[in-house]
Amino acid sequence: MVRTVTAGLDGSRESRAAAEWAAREAGLLGLPLRLVHVWEPVPEPIAQAPLLGAETQQHWTERVPREAAEGIRLRHPGLDVSIGQLSGRPADELLGAAKDAELLVLGSRGLSGIGGFMVGSVGLSVVAHAERPVVLVRADQQAADEHETDPVGIPSAATPFRPVVVGLDTDSPDEELIAFAFAAAVRRGTCLRVVHGWNPPPYYAYGLAVDLELHDALARRESSDLAEVLAPWRRKFPDVEVTEESSYGTPGNHLVDASREASLVVVGRRIRRRTLGAHIGPVTHAVLHHSIAPVAVVPHN
Template sequence: MIRRVAVGLDGSPASLAAADWGAREARRRELPLRLVHVWDWQPYTHLPLVGVDAPRLWSERVPREAAAELRSRYPGLEITADHLTGPPPEVLCDVAGESEMLAVGSTALGRVAGFFVGSVAMPTVARTERPVVLVRARTTAADEHMHATGSRPLSAMPYRPVVLGLDLSRPCGDVIRFAFETAALRAAPLRVVHGWNPPAFFAYGVGVDPNLQADLAAQQSDALRTALRPWQEKYPGIDVIEQAVIGQPAHHLVDAGADAGLVVLGRHTSRSWAGTTRIGHIAHAVLHHCSAPVAVVPHD
């Protein structure tokens, strides 16, 4: 496998934001960038041309023009542009399998409705065995950094934190490694969020030791610290912020994502009884409502 960052393009503003995000990530990782547009003979919302051959000609132009724009913006970055044919989710899964990661775009629906993760992005996230990053429309390089102050250039501003959603019932090394590596590449702090809930009988408040919840909270914090200790020893330069919090993990991750440069989640790769794949309810909620780019990392 040639190590590279891949981006799926469909000509939409969200996919162009994903291409720019992918270019920055490829430059940080010192990897080439591959832009891919998949032609499946379907009508396109963003199609600017008319005529019998217009859709095909436009489809061929999408990756070529995006590559030209990115080459001028990021000189020295190795960029290839491919025009492929087939069902987009299947083709993008193949592209992801040949890459370090795949970035795709998602579209904002509004403050209440969240984001639309469509018929291409969602099955790609659910099926691929490589990390997939969903990037929102209008995401820019400035969104990765703390707010600039005075005359300091963007490159001198610190990166926003990387947020890792960690399930202590199955703390997968691939997911944790991805988060630590990403934080290390940015010299960014890593905020690890573990959501948990006390036993159901706490809701009734009958015969419950008032100190029990504090003891349970301390146990969760200790377990989180223990799970992260070997990774902190491997990446000693990263400032790690540990949060074991009560409540639905998705809610805490969406809140943390408001100030994050990237949110990292795991996806268990086991198949359902019908042979289909799922991303899990936590990842599903975060993908639709988190304002930051979200990386979904598959694991066994």
């Protein structure tokens, strides 16, 4: 079975931006694009009231995805675009759609006046439980936004892609996460910027302000560990330019800063199948809410 790039579509600006991003990514991957529209049935007591006319319901369930697909076909000639109509709780239906997808793409509202995302409950639920990569895209994310600026300071599809940024934990580096980031850089013909943030153990922290030699020794160790993790990947992808950044401080903050000059930020999420407890770690959570660039969350064991 051929996997697809699947985008959730509800007619909002955010979902239209996600569909456009998904179309570009499907083209880079050489895969079909599937637009999924989820209609959530109205609860029975409310359904008995004439809140929505047949014409309005038909608009949202048929016209919106059809017109979106037609527009994408015009802008991306040759791309195989299909539509999926689903009914149920949006998070559950999108999780089901993600199982057969190479990746699932969702829209996320930009924070008014502040760079970054505002991730809704559906998006967070899907990210927390999906076992396939999920990408969140801001509203009005255009193709040129992933590219470097031209001589007059405007991003253009004719200029090179910005770097792909990946956050890496050297204590438990995951191969799926690293492979996804390298592949994304290869597709874009750009460099990979690896960001590693570290904090010393509590029993070291008290001495850092006065013991610069200790701080330097810890920094060298962290940089060495990062280089060791990436060495086999550099050999596997010799054509990808890799920059390594091992910095003292909170990893989430470093990744949010790096997102300002990124085409895509890649972070990981450990798969946790138990019902209770956190399913999104603090670093990924921070990046999801404050990244300027699209964010890909790669689940791993």
